[in-house]
Amino acid sequence: MLWLPLAIILPLHSYSQSTTRHDALERPIDRRTLVTRFNPTRQDTISATTPMQVGNGNFAFGSDITSLQTFLPFATMAAWGWKNDSLPEGRTHTDVDGYQGVKWDNHGRLVQYDFGGPPDIEAWLRGSPNRVNLGRVGLRFWSKENVVLNVTEGDLQSAKQTLDLWTGTLTSRFKFQEEEVRVRVVSDFETDTIAFEIQSELVRDGRLGLFVDFPWCEGKEKFSAPFVGLWHVPEKHTTNITLTSLSARIAHRMEDSLFYTDILGDKFSVVRHSPTNHMYDIRPLEGGRRPPTFSLSVSFSSGSSAPGSKPPPSPSRIFAASKEGWERFWTGSGFVDLLTGSTDPRAEELQRRIVLSRYLMRVNEAGDTPPQESGLVNNGWFGKFHMEMYFWHSAHWALWNDWDVLHRSSSIYSRFLPAATALAQTQQGWAKGARWPKMADPSGRSSPGEINNLLIWQQPHPLIFAAYEHRAFPNKATLRKWRGVVKATADWMSEFAWNNETTGRYDLGPPMYVVSEDTSPNSTVNPAFELAYWRLGLEIAEDWFEKLGEPVPRQWTRVRQGLAPLPVDKDQQGELTYSVYEGIEQAFWTDSKYTSDHPALVGLHGWLPPTEGLDLSVAQKTARKVWSHWNTSNCWGWDFPMLAMSAARNGFHSEAIDFLLHREFQFDDIGMPIGGTRVPTPYFPGSGSLLYAVGMMAKGWDGNPEGRIAPGFPAYGWRVRVEGLSRAL
Numbered sequence: 203m204l205w206l207p208l209a210i211i212l213p214l215h216s217y218s219q220s221t222t223r224h225d226a227l228e229r230p231i232d233r234r235t236l237v238t239r240f241n242p243t244r245q246d247t248i249s250a251t252t253p254m255q256v257g258n259g260n261f262a263f264g265s266d267i268t269s270l271q272t273f274l275p276f277a278t279m280a281a282w283g284w285k286n287d288s289l290p291e292g293r294t295h296t297d298v299d300g301y302q303g304v305k306w307d308n309h310g311r312l313v314q315y316d317f318g319g320p321p322d323i324e325a326w327l328r329g330s331p332n333r334v335n336l337g338r339v340g341l342r343f344w345s346k347e348n349v350v351l352n353v354t355e356g357d358l359q360s361a362k363q364t365l366d367l368w369t370g371t372l373t374s375r376f377k378f379q380e381e382e383v384r385v386r387v388v389s390d391f392e393t394d395t396i397a398f399e400i401q402s403e404l405v406r407d408g409r410l411g412l413f414v415d416f417p418w419c420e421g422k423e424k425f426s427a428p429f430v431g432l433w434h435v436p437e438k439h440t441t442n443i444t445l446t447s448l449s450a451r452i453a454h455r456m457e458d459s460l461f462y463t464d465i466l467g468d469k470f471s472v473v474r475h476s477p478t479n480h481m482y483d484i485r486p487l488e489g490g491r492r493p494p495t496f497s498l499s500v501s502f503s504s505g506s507s508a509p510g511s512k513p514p515p516s517p518s519r520i521f522a523a524s525k526e527g528w529e530r531f532w533t534g535s536g537f538v539d540l541l542t543g544s545t546d547p548r549a550e551e552l553q554r555r556i557v558l559s560r561y562l563m564r565v566n567e568a569g570d571t572p573p574q575e576s577g578l579v580n581n582g583w584f585g586k587f588h589m590e591m592y593f594w595h596s597a598h599w600a601l602w603n604d605w606d607v608l609h610r611s612s613s614i615y616s617r618f619l620p621a622a623t624a625l626a627q628t629q630q631g632w633a634k635g636a637r638w639p640k641m642a643d644p645s646g647r648s649s650p651g652e653i654n655n656l657l658i659w660q661q662p663h664p665l666i667f668a669a670y671e672h673r674a675f676p677n678k679a680t681l682r683k684w685r686g687v688v689k690a691t692a693d694w695m696s697e698f699a700w701n702n703e704t705t706g707r708y709d710l711g712p713p714m715y716v717v718s719e720d721t722s723p724n725s726t727v728n729p730a731f732e733l734a735y736w737r738l739g740l741e742i743a744e745d746w747f748e749k750l751g752e753p754v755p756r757q758w759t760r761v762r763q764g765l766a767p768l769p770v771d772k773d774q775q776g777e778l779t780y781s782v783y784e785g786i787e788q789a790f791w792t793d794s795k796y797t798s799d800h801p802a803l804v805g806l807h808g809w810l811p812p813t814e815g816l817d818l819s820v821a822q823k824t825a826r827k828v829w830s831h832w833n834t835s836n837c838w839g840w841d842f843p844m845l846a847m848s849a850a851r852n853g854f855h856s857e858a859i860d861f862l863l864h865r866e867f868q869f870d871d872i873g874m875p876i877g878g879t880r881v882p883t884p885y886f887p888g889s890g891s892l893l894y895a896v897g898m899m900a901k902g903w904d905g906n907p908e909g910r911i912a913p914g915f916p917a918y919g920w921r922v923r924v925e926g927l928s929r930a931l
């Protein structure tokens with residue numbers, strides 16, 4: 203719980219200027235020094251829960267202390283690596299394709315939802331497809347007598363691993379049987395390939411090489427953390443190897459899914475460890491160079507990708523590509539320097555979180571589809587992604603101006619448009635528009651479940667992404683590109699709002715779930731956060747069509763203007779605050795049933811800009827009441843940046859920093875966001891929301907107090923330098 207002064211000083215619109223003005227003569231931020239200051243290092247001990255990774259956003263490789271997967275089977279994962287399980291016993295494809303859940307009443311009309319149907323089919327639809335671990339690559343040691351050694355971590359001396367963030371290079375050094383070994387590993391930026399180089403006298407003697415191995419993957423468990431896949435059921439899947447003069451290709455088949463691993467580089471021999479498992483030993487053939495090194499590229503691809511694809515790049519090209527790609531990333535977009543000149547001791551840890559989050563988001567969350575909560579580290583929710591979380595994972599790319607990255611996944615809305623239109627109209631019978639799914643896979647299919655199908659706050663997100671893109675690229679091409687998505691999104695929003703003839707207002711729900719997922723869907727009506735988000739979204743859509751020079755659909759304006767007012771609650775002293783939804787029991791502030799999950803009430807002024815009808819003083823009182831009444835021990839991940847943004851916009855700058863460093867909001871030694879009490883580690887919405895909040899607090903937001911540099915940061919003790927960021931809405 204935060205300490206709160208009894209007398210609250212509301213923000214005055216005159217600020218002292220200890221955060222310095224950005225001087226035109228000031229030297230640019232020394233980004234390299236600030237980034238490499240936080241290069242993670244691990245010594246002697248392995249973390250059994252979080253791997254140091256290399257990757258390109260669409261593909262990532264998690265490593266143990268050897269910078270490979272020698273002792274621990276951390277995952278190799280990609281945005282494209284998926285597999286269906288076999289169908290439930292006795293079921294056919296016709297059963298699955300014909301799945302239907304229940305019909306629930308929606309204001310006199312029955313709506314077909316994806317829950318309440320046959321449990322076995324629903325379990326299959328949730329667990330399939332599931333994201334696979336593409337394979338394991340580790341060091342293999344041989345004895346002088348040419349026997350494979352069973353080496354454990356304890357057999358290494360002086361083991362040390364570092365990650366050079368500036369070049370995306372993992373380096374491990376250790377001694378094995380008195381011989382020095384150095385391993386360096388990088389990932390390509392374009393293809394889904396790692397390259398490594400092993401340097402040791404053991405290589406010359408042919409005593410140090412590699413193994414690759416492949417697990418069985420299935421969607422039986424919702425969470426697969428810290429490791430993904432089963433290694434003890436080799437009979438369930440098959441592998442084989444094909445050799446060409448240049449490379450080796452291992453084909454891995456799991457039921458209907460096929461994956462390839464291509465290996466090339468220095469000359470090597472390869473043998474299958476045993477016909478009853480899927481382990482292959484790879485040994486250098488020529489170790490005569492000085493210093494003796496062994497370099498290979500190991501490339502992963504889907505067997506369903508186009509045949510005749512180019513061979514993977516050589517190790518030396520990948521080492522060059524990693525250096526070049528990471529330098530481009532660190533120098534080519536936004537940067538925040540809190541350290542050069544701040545005296546507040548909290549600056550160091552916040553800067554560390556920023557730098558490490560920037561790295562991890564680029565490795566795990568820069569792919570072709572929205573990321574899953576655990577990125578490419580391990581599996582949560584079977585590897586699927588959540589469209590309501592896409593804002594927290596990826597909106598920061600807009601503020602930090604990483605548009606090349608954001609463009610890859612934000613096209614998900616146009617790709618999902620046919621499926622979302624079918625969900626809204628064909629299945630659910632709405633007259634117009636598209637309803638975005640919540641939990642999905644790259645096909646756009648909505649996963650069954652009551653919450654999955656009754657949540658609505660994912661719906662306005664594409665309008666926010668579109669708005670940011672238009673601010674960065676204010677031209678007709680942007681307007682046309684998003685037109686179909688904007689129209690379908692706003693159409694469904696205005697369809698879903700129900701015209702209550704008694705009151706003459708448009709109501710949201712029932713049935714529906716709110717952000718915190720903890721109210722009864724049948725009695726939830728006019729929730730505060732969703733009403734505000736609906737207003738903001740419809741306003742963006744109307745503006746879009748005006749800019750396009752097209753008539754604004756009248757229904758959008760009618761609904762926006764007629765939406766129910768934000769629900770308010772009056773306590774015994776007559777103090778007004780907003781309440782979760784209209785008609786929720788007055789005692790909700792003191793009922794742990796309602797104060798233990800996402801406190802979206804603070805999002806009304808913080809995460810969201812002020813929307814029509816918002817009373818700023820009521821919003822401020824609401825935020826403070828949340829601080830004192832919510833059980834923050836139960837909050838997790840993006841809750842804290844959301845609380846920080848609310849504090850910052852309401853003028854409580856020091857509290858905003860405290861929220862970003864809250865004891866329930868931790869990042870481990872390599873910057874992995876700890877899941878906390880509610881979800882496994884890592885939980886990347888925490889990292890994405892941290893970067894969004896920092897971007898907003900550093901660069902500002904529409905209508906922030908005039909003349910204030912870094913308007914979300916405290917005026918004293920902080921010197922915030924900003925380059926290449928864009929302001930928040």
Ligand SMILES: *[C@@H]1O[C@H](CO)[C@@H](O)[C@H](O)[C@H]1NC(C)=O
Nearest residue numbers: 284285286298331458459645
């Ligand atoms: C899984 O099965 C569905 C049909 O139920 C199909 O559309 C999809 O392409 C399959 N996905 C994979 C990865 O095999």
Ligand SMILES: *[C@@H]1O[C@H](CO)[C@@H](O)[C@H](O)[C@H]1NC(C)=O
Nearest residue numbers: 305306307308713722723724
């Ligand atoms: C909500 O309403 C539906 C019918 O519209 C009913 O089947 C369901 O049991 C209700 N749920 C609760 C929690 O009352």
Ligand SMILES: *[C@@H]1O[C@H](CO)[C@@H](O)[C@H](O)[C@H]1NC(C)=O
Nearest residue numbers: 350351352353354355356357
């Ligand atoms: C390797 O050694 C470890 C520790 O001594 C032992 O637990 C494990 O069973 C051994 N594995 C094999 C394959 O011999």
Ligand SMILES: *[C@@H]1O[C@H](CO)[C@@H](O)[C@H](O)[C@H]1NC(C)=O
Nearest residue numbers: 440441442443453454455460
């Ligand atoms: C290797 O496996 C692939 C994929 O299952 C299959 O198409 C191919 O025929 C196999 N090759 C051999 C030589 O068994």
Ligand SMILES: *[C@@H]1O[C@H](CO)[C@@H](O)[C@H](O)[C@H]1NC(C)=O
Nearest residue numbers: 309702703704705706709784
């Ligand atoms: C219309 O709104 C009023 C006031 O909120 C509410 O009591 C009533 O139930 C609504 N009508 C319907 C049919 O939902």
Ligand SMILES: *[C@@H]1O[C@H](CO)[C@@H](O)[C@H](O)[C@H]1NC(C)=O
Nearest residue numbers: 794798833834835836837879
């Ligand atoms: C707050 O949540 C924590 C963690 O779940 C729990 O142990 C504690 O009892 C809760 N406190 C209150 C006042 O409900």
